[in-house]
Amino acid sequence: MDQIQHNFITVRGLKFHVADLGEGSNVVLFLHGFPEIWYSWRYQMVALANAGFRTLAPDYRGYGLSDIPPEPEKTTFADLVADLVAILDHLGINKVFVVAKDFGVRPAYLLTLLHPHRVSCVVTLGVPHVPLEPRKYRESLPEGFYISRWNEPGRAEADFGRFDAKTVVRNIYILFSRSEIPIADEKQEVMDMVDASVPLPPWFTEEDLTTYGALYEKSGFKTALQVPYRSFDEDFGITDPIVKVPALLIMGCKDYVLKFPGMEEYIKFGKAKELVPDLDIIYLPEGTHFVQEQSPELVNELILDFLRSHM
Numbered sequence: 001m002d003q004i005q006h007n008f009i010t011v012r013g014l015k016f017h018v019a020d021l022g023e024g025s026n027v028v029l030f031l032h033g034f035p036e037i038w039y040s041w042r043y044q045m046v047a048l049a050n051a052g053f054r055t056l057a058p059d060y061r062g063y064g065l066s067d068i069p070p071e072p073e074k075t076t077f078a079d080l081v082a083d084l085v086a087i088l089d090h091l092g093i094n095k096v097f098v099v100a101k102d103f104g105v106r107p108a109y110l111l112t113l114l115h116p117h118r119v120s121c122v123v124t125l126g127v128p129h130v131p132l133e134p135r136k137y138r139e140s141l142p143e144g145f146y147i148s149r150w151n152e153p154g155r156a157e158a159d160f161g162r163f164d165a166k167t168v169v170r171n172i173y174i175l176f177s178r179s180e181i182p183i184a185d186e187k188q189e190v191m192d193m194v195d196a197s198v199p200l201p202p203w204f205t206e207e208d209l210t211t212y213g214a215l216y217e218k219s220g221f222k223t224a225l226q227v228p229y230r231s232f233d234e235d236f237g238i239t240d241p242i243v244k245v246p247a248l249l250i251m252g253c254k255d256y257v258l259k260f261p262g263m264e265e266y267i268k269f270g271k272a273k274e275l276v277p278d279l280d281i282i283y284l285p286e287g288t289h290f291v292q293e294q295s296p297e298l299v300n301e302l303i304l305d306f307l308r309s310h311m
Helices: 038-050 077-091 102-114 146-151 155-160 165-176 206-219 222-229 263-268 296-308
Strands: 005-011 014-021 027-031 054-058 096-101 119-125 247-252 279-284
Touching (some): 005 077, 014 038, 014 077, 027 038, 027 077, 027 102, 038 054, 038 096, 038 206, 054 077, 077 102, 077 222, 096 102, 102 119, 119 296, 155 222, 165 206, 206 222, 247 296, 279 296
Parallel strands (some): 027 096, 096 119, 119 247, 247 279
Antiparallel strands (some): 014 054
8 A cells, every 4th residue: 555645635625645656648537426435436446556556545625635525514425526627637637437435426427427538437335326416315215214314414523523433433333334224222322323333344344444434534524514414405407317337336236325225226127227228237246335446456356347348
């Protein structure tokens, strides 16, 4: 990991941290989810750089080592996409392969739809491309559903604020690596769903946790709670939602996202291909929500095979 360069690029009035490894004209843009950060792509960056790709993994505004915007509560997905375009322009990069995880899937596909000439193909992990209209999950899940809780201004801030950043990340990694949707009891907060004695997943080390904790200690969680959890109803003015580039979805069979109402049917029975006609789907039988960290060699191979077939 020591060979990864850490660059800081000032665009749109903010300084962005961009991890950078590899050389050449074939550029892979990695987009993280939550509670992840550039570091969640460490294994993929090394493998793809060794295979001849240049790899870039930015921290979004308000995340990790990137600047916190003056008004985090006004951050939007549109901001994230505009930031990505500005970063690519600053680096003189015209076109990229995009690899995205968790909520990073939304800016990945927005970049593809709004700037189709900038994207060669898309690989997503853990989440498919879904219609851009407001999500309905909160209507069919109990009040303690973690997205409902984090959507409520002040609720998560108070919950997270009882702990240091390292503990918050630890608890969310444990919750999100399970196969059931995190749903708190009526009188329970989300952070209280994980006992201090519960071990980390075997593929996630204390060193990893310390790295994540330090990055979120720097940025805090205010922007992270705004995007994605309080921005899903954003209107992007997209009239043609059909994705025109090849795409791959890597889905862990033990990923809790499959338990979202209608999600498994959406992926398995063709609905996902209505928006992304040229979509391949690969299932990993033991995969959780963090397949790129849980099974890096396998995921690296799948990503490389797909990118090479679309060069």
